[in-house]
Amino acid sequence: SSELTQDPAVSVALGQTVRITCRGDSLRDYYASWYHHKPGQPPLLVIYGKHNRPSGIPDRFSGSSSGNTASLTITGAQAEDEADFYCVSRDSSARLLLFGGGTKLTVL
Amino acid sequence: QVQLQESGPGLVKSSETLSLTCTVSGGSITTHYWTWIRQPPGKGLEWIGYIYYSGSNNYSPSLKSRATISLDTSKNQVSLKLSSVTTADTAVYYCARGTSGWSTLYFFYMDVWGEGTTVTVS
Numbered sequence: 001s002s003e004l005t006q007d008p009a010v011s012v013a014l015g016q017t018v019r020i021t022c023r024g025d026s027l028r029d030y031y032a033s034w035y036h037h038k039p040g041q042p043p044l045l046v047i048y049g050k051h052n053r054p055s056g057i058p059d060r061f062s063g064s065s066s067g068n069t070a071s072l073t074i075t076g077a078q079a080e081d082e083a084d085f086y087c088v089s090r091d092s093s094a095r096l097l098l099f100g101g102g103t104k105l106t107v108l
Numbered sequence: 109q110v111q112l113q114e115s116g117p118g119l120v121k122s123s124e125t126l127s128l129t130c131t132v133s134g135g136s137i138t139t140h141y142w143t144w145i146r147q148p149p150g151k152g153l154e155w156i157g158y159i160y161y162s163g164s165n166n167y168s169p170s171l172k173s174r175a176t177i178s179l180d181t182s183k184n185q186v187s188l189k190l191s192s193v194t195t196a197d198t199a200v201y202y203c204a205r206g207t208s209g210w211s212t213l214y215f216f217y218m219d220v221w222g223e224g225t226t227v228t229v230s
Contacts, residue, residue, distance in 0.1 A: 033217035035153075042202055042224055043145075043153065048217035049209075065213070086153050090208070090216045095166045097143070097206075097216065102152040 002026065002091045004100035011106040012077045020072045020103045022087030032070035032087040034063060037102075043086065047072055074105075082107045110135035112203050112222035120197075120229050126190040130203030130222060137161060137179055141206030142186040143218055144177060146199040154199075158206055159186065193229045200224045 004024040012018035022032050031050060035043035045054050047063035060075045070089075074081055087100040116128035130142065143158040157167035159177045167175050176189045186203055204218040 029214055031211075031213050031215040033215070035218075037153070042221035043204075043218075044221075045217055045219045048219070049211055049215045050213070054219060084152070088155075088216070088218070090214065094214070096168070097155040097158065097166075099145075099153050099155055 002096060002098060004032070004087055004089060004098045006085075006087060006100040006103045008101065009104045009106065011108055012074070013108050014079065015076050017073065017075045018077055018105065020074075020085050020105065022070045022072075022089075022100050023068055024089065024098065024100075025068055026089045026091045026098060027065060027068050027070050029092050030089040031065055032063070032089045034061075034070075034072045035086045035088065036081070036083050037086060038083045046085075077105075077107050079107050081105060110205060110220050112205065112220055114201060114203055114222045114225040116201075116225060116227070118226055118228060120193055120227060122194055122229055123192055126188075126193050126197060126227055126229070128188045128201055128203075128225065128227070130186040130188075132184045132186065132205075135205075137184050137186060138181060141208065141216075142177070142179065143204045143206045144175075144186075144188045145202045145204060145218075147202075147224075148196070148199040156188065156190075156201075195229050198227065198229045200226050 034047040037043040144156040159165040202224045205220040208216045
């Protein structure tokens with residue numbers, strides 16, 4: 001299929017660890033990239049490739065991939081991490097770009 | 109440092125064509141992919157399409173018949189045209205720079221984004 005599926009919402013206590021997942025057949029061929037998106041701001045790339053973080057992204061963000069599932073882990077979640085998170089991948093034909101539906105992260 | 113800035117009319121009438129421009133500064137559009145994404149009010153991010161610096165492009169199947177993305181290398185700009193708009197096309201529109209490659213698996217990511225521009229269809 002050419003879809004990426006994310007849980008709509010996840011919550012985490014301040015300072016605890018949370019995993020956000022993304023599932024899709026294309027993830028067997030493509031690494032997901034992950035974006036942090038707050039209202040009124042452009043999305044921010046936080047993870048790309050196997051487990052790369054762009055310059056300036058805290059090391060509490062990490063990524064992993066296994067089979068048809070990609071995961072974004074935040075170790076020691078902070079209040080400023082509260083946002084929508086999106087996974088993105090190309091489809092297996094390498095023509096289309098797929099966006100997950102987004103996961104709303106609440107930091108309690 | 110590469111920066112992107114979207115511009116265009118904030119209000120478009122139904123059935124008309126939406127035209128947006130993404131001006132790239134600090135780098136050339138003759139590299140990378142150039143992508144348009146939008147977010148309707150209360151909804152998630154939606155891919156519209158992208159164009160490779162070579163000129164080849166791909167579009168979301170749901171918008172393919174109405175969307176056109178092109179490059180103007182003389183102005184270092186990427187444009188989006190969306191025809192026959194309806195109120196469902198009301199959204200914040202973003203342009204972003206894309207990079208693809210391979211490392212054990214293939215990858216594609218968008219590391220530079222414009223601030224976005226709000227378009228309302230009335």
